[in-house]
Amino acid sequence: MIELKNVSKTFTLHNQSSAVIEVINDVSFSVAAGECVALTGASGAGKSTLMRMIYGNYLTQAGSICIGDVNVVQAEPREVIALRREVLGYVSQFLRVVPRVPTLDVVADPLRALGVPSDDAQARAQDLLTQLNIPQRLWSLSPTTFSGGEQQRVNIARGFAHAYPAMLLDEPTASLDATNREVVLSLIEEAKARGCAIIGIFHDESARDRVCNREIDVSAFTPGAAA
Numbered sequence: 001m002i003e004l005k006n007v008s009k010t011f012t013l014h015n016q017s018s019a020v021i022e023v024i025n026d027v028s029f030s031v032a033a034g035e036c037v038a039l040t041g042a043s044g045a046g047k048s049t050l051m052r053m054i055y056g057n058y059l060t061q062a063g064s065i066c067i068g069d070v071n072v073v074q075a076e077p078r079e080v081i082a083l084r085r086e087v088l089g090y091v092s093q094f095l096r097v098v099p100r101v102p103t104l105d106v107v108a109d110p111l112r113a114l115g116v117p118s119d120d121a122q123a124r125a126q127d128l129l130t131q132l133n134i135p136q137r138l139w140s141l142s143p144t145t146f147s148g149g150e151q152q153r154v155n156i157a158r159g160f161a162h163a164y165p166a167m168l169l170d171e172p173t174a175s176l177d178a179t180n181r182e183v184v185l186s187l188i189e190e191a192k193a194r195g196c197a198i199i200g201i202f203h204d205e206s207a208r209d210r211v212c213n214r215e216i217d218v219s220a221f222t223p224g225a226a227a
């Protein structure tokens with residue numbers, strides 16, 4: 001479902017004498033439907049950079065990154081937008097929302113964008129918010145004033161609303177209490193069971209051991225670090 005072939009990345013710092021930093025050199029791996037793969041490696045190894053490349057936020061200088069039949073490296077912006085709407089979900093650590101949109105709509109909107117009837121989208125959003133212990137009195141409010149943990153849970157609810165065939169998870173259990181961490185791990189297990197291919201960064205080792213089928217140590221592809 002997700003296939004990286006000979007992927008490399010450099011950053012050029014235009015404001016610092018055009019210094020070129022090589023971050024990732026020649027990564028190849030694939031993730032099958034129903035599999036969860038953890039990206040590991042020391043801080044600065046390039047885990048987040050690789051996730052952003054897969055999501056199409058960062059340019060990739062060499063190689064191919066295929067999600068289904070779309071190569072993100074060469075895709076047109078409109079193809080990347082369609083891919084993100086239908087195929088590739090991304091749960092980052094932080095919620096980014098339009099101000100004044102109620103929490104229920106924040107969670108239901110990805111489904112409505114896919115043409116799911118509004119009532120069904122709302123029912124799914126209510127179910128996820130209930131599972132993630134967001135009190136009903138907060139559903140009609142914008143999450144912009146919510147606590148950090150509440151915002152993270154709204155973000156997870158939104159990320160899991162649609163049954164994406166592939167997902168990227170950046171520290172999905174960070175700063176959650178034990179009860180909500182358990183809910184998130186169950187959502188990941190459910191996604192795997194329905195065939196979702198997942199790549200995640202998990203600093204929480206026991207979470208990683210529980211949901212991930214294997215690990216890829218990104219430091220092995222960091223120029224200079226492997227020596």
Ligand SMILES: Nc1ncnc2c1ncn2[C@@H]1O[C@H](COP(=O)(O)OP(=O)(O)OP(=O)(O)O)[C@@H](O)[C@H]1O
Nearest residue numbers: 011013021023041042043044045046047048049050
């Ligand atoms: N936009 C950028 N411009 C220049 N260099 C960058 C940029 N983003 C990341 N880097 C560099 O790429 C390297 C990898 O960073 P990255 O954030 O991917 O590491 P990481 O493995 O996710 O680290 P952590 O576990 O600390 O989050 C670092 O040396 C970082 O300074």
